[in-house]
Amino acid sequence: MTTQEKSRKEERVDEFEQISAEEQQAILEKYDIESNVRTVTGVMKHIIFFGLLAFSLFQLYTAIFGQFPAQIQRTIHLGFGLTLIFLLFPARKKAPKHKVAWFDYLLALLSIAVGSYWSMNYTELVNRNGSITQIDFIVGLIAVVLVLEAARRAVGLPITIIAIAFLIYAYYGPYFPAFMAHRGQDLESIVNLMYFTTDGIFGTPISVSATFIFVFLLFGAFLVKTGVGQYFNDLAVALAGKLIGGPAKVAVFSSALQGTISGSSVANVVTSGSYTIPMMKKLGYRKEFAGAVEAAASTGGQLMPPIMGAAAFLMVEFIGRGITYWDIAKAAAIPALLYFTGIWIMTHFEAKRVGLRGLRDDQMPNRQEVFKKIYLLLPIVAIVVLMLTGTPVMHAALYGIIISIGVAMFNKETRLKPKDVIEALVEGARTALGVVAATACAGIIVGVVVKTGLGLSLANSLVALAGGSIILTLIFVMIASLILGMGAPTTANYVITSTIAAPAIVALLSPNTPQELVPIVVLLSAHFFVFYFGIIADITPPVALAAFAASGISGGDPIKTGVNSAKLAIAAFIIPYMIVFSPALLMIDTTIPQILWVVFTAITGMVAIGAGVIGYWYRKLYWFERIIVIAAGLLLIYPEKFSDWAGLAIFIVMFVIQFLSHKKGNQNDNTGLTV
Incomplete structure (x- = not known):
């Protein structure tokens, strides 16, 4: 890059990028609980650093050389996650962040014990075949409490409250209304289910976290290190900046690209919105509309293959029946395209209505220089091609990491030094902490649902309440998914909605059909329906975290921003119904x-x-x-x-x-x- 080109880029940044790094972090900490972490110094800083590095190295080792037995792999994964969460995340938002509280040291030590208990007693625990001792019970009970507290800190209160409610339901089953009642579980049975089987905390959600999700999060961390995040913004401006209402279309385009590597709507808003929202405001967009465009587009990033906020990997395991990750990514492609097309159309008409132009020539980047760096997207393309050719998902992610390091070597500015590689490993592990807590806590919910048969009971009740009407049933499921998705991250969001709400659609479309005989297209339609509505809870008032984060950048009214976001994302309220009524959108059996x-x-x-x-x-x-x-x-x-x-x-x-x-x-x- 020449001196003149650097100067031109700096002028564009000065003109539009009005949000400092400190302001971005403050917004993230306010609306994205996963970003509210301690900034300790001294010895503890190094302990946490090496703990995160060890977490990534353990996951890479097992991804390359093979997994340990399920209970050992998942408990070590959980142990790392819980320990680091208690060292990094304060108990309260306003708690001092420069030091670790004394009780968090105790919780971290208990987390190490919980995480290593299965490894130290594996043979004995397996031989007991579900019979637990008093010490087993105490360790298991501590594990459940630690998971709930870690989820509260790293994920948020909503999922913790839901998990506690399900535990109460498991214990007091006989006292619930007839359609929900069950014989109840004593405390020992609940602890046994949660910690000593693979149906509770160590069930499918954390299994996916301990394998596919973690490696893909590492892949995303390496991509960020190569500068691909900033490149998404530059590419979006180069392609859409001069169009009618260009800045809004830049936001849509860049957020769709960011969504391919981001696992958080709020993080996506702050990352790309710190650049696009000031650009939109400067060129005449109302504060609330500018924030709404970014919030709606960033939320849609969670619907964009190949990552889909890590929910794609969970969907493979939850649906089962031999479905592959590629099937999920392929099925998600057209709905995601329609979602972003809908936002693009709305912003286009709004720009024409208000009379907004695109960017001037002097506000545009050098297109030739931008397109010269198109090679930065090669790792993402490689991931898609590898999975299309049948490469196992985990191996595809590992190859993606290697390719991203190799691609960065093409340019001196993006070349990764050993220090950068280590920092990517550390950042990838830090990003995974919220996923560990979310999937462990979600395992509690799934375990109770499976043990008590609550999913089927709720499904039949919803269908009965709707009088067998497909439209009414879908509306009830939509409302339930929006409520269940409020304030929950993508992974937890999907686990909760697919466990509680999706069975109602399956029961309606394939009544009295065993799970193993339900058509794949029906299962996909049901899971995508609840996934979409769970995700757009992020822009649906009153709890619209992505819209509130965008308003923090734009200076607009949060509720008005949320209303505008929901209006712009009208496609997201329509697409799920289209999927159910016209499953050809999923490209299955068509x-x-x-x-x-x-x-x-x-x-x-x-x-x-x-x-x-x-x-x-x-x-x-x-x-x-x-x-x-x-x-x-x-x-x-x-x-x-x-x-x-x-x-x-x-x-x-x-x-x-x-x-x-x-x-x-x-x-x-x-x-x-x-x-």
Whole structure:
């Protein structure tokens, strides 16, 4: 990069990037509980550093040379996670962050004991075959308490409260209403289930955390070290900056790219929003709208393959039936494309309505220089290609790490030194701590649901409440998923909604069918439905963490930002219904012509809905025109031939009217007449 190019880039940063690193961290700590960590010094700083490094090295060792037995692999993983959480995360937000509280040392020591207990007593515990001693009971009880407290600190109060409620339900089963009642479990049985089986804390969620998720988080940390995060912003500006309403489209594009490596909506907002939101404000967007664009786009990043906020790996294990990670990523592709297309359309019409331009030439990066660095995206492309060719997921992630290090060697600015590699290993482990706590706590919920049969009871109750109506059932499941997803990170969010809410859709679409005989497309539809609504809880008031974080950058009103976010993400409220009614979107058991037709009608419908919601197309829409185009959009989205053709006919008529009136208006303007 020449001196002139560096100077030009610095001028652009000075003009737009008004959020300092300290302000970004403050916003993260306020809205993203996983970022609220201690900044200790001295000996303890080095202990934590080497603890995180050891965590990554252990995970890499087992990823390369093979896993230990399930109980040992998962308990060591949990032990590392709990110990580091109590050393890094204070008990209260306002607690001193420069030192570790005395009781946290005690909790860390107990975490080490809990994490090593299975390793030291493996043969004896296996031989007992579920029978536990008094000391086993005490260790197991301590483990449950530690997991709940760690989840509260590193993930948030909502999932902890839900887990405690499920434990209470397990114990007091006979006292619940008839449709939920069960014979109840004594304390010893609960502890045995949670710590000494692979159905509780050490169940499927933490199994995925201890294998696939951790290695992919390391992959993301290495990508960040190569500068790919900043490159996403530069590439987005180069491609979309000069378009109508360019800054908003830059936010949509960069957030979609950030979502490929990010596991947090809030972190995505702060990372790309610190650059895009000031850019949007400077060029005329309202504070609330600027924040809403970034919040909606960043939240959509959790829906974007290949990572999907780590939920993709959980989905493989939860659905089972021989489904592969590639099946999940492929199924997620079109819905994610439709989501971002919907936001893009809405921002385009808003920009036209307000009359906002794109960036000036002097505000644009040097496109030639930006495109020269396109090689930084090679690791992400390599991951997709490797999995497409059948490479095991964990091996694909390992190869991705190696490729990212190799790709960084192409340029002196991105070349990784040994210190950078070590820092990436440490940062990857730190990022994983919230996932460890979330999946361990989610295991408590899953364990209770499996043991008591609560999932099936709730599913049947929801279907009965809806009177067997598919629309009503889906609406009830949507509301439940939005509530359950409030304030929960992606991994925990998906585990909770898929365990509690998804069975209702399965029960409705495949009544009285054993799980092993339910069609794959039905399972995928149900899981994607609850996954989408759980995720968009991040932008749905009143608990819209991503929108609130964006308002912290924009200076706008948090609730108004949340409302605007939900409006911009209207596609996210429609796509899940489309998936259930038209599973061709998931590219499972369908043909290419069917897929193309569904995508065409869906995008056309979103154009109509976007114009109706914003109130502008080629010109301002009258109130009755807004109703007509929204109706046309809904007809196009509903997957029936009659509705598609009816919606398309209305769309074409409204398009012609809009185009001709716009053209006439331009001619009148040219002759000096007003309209």
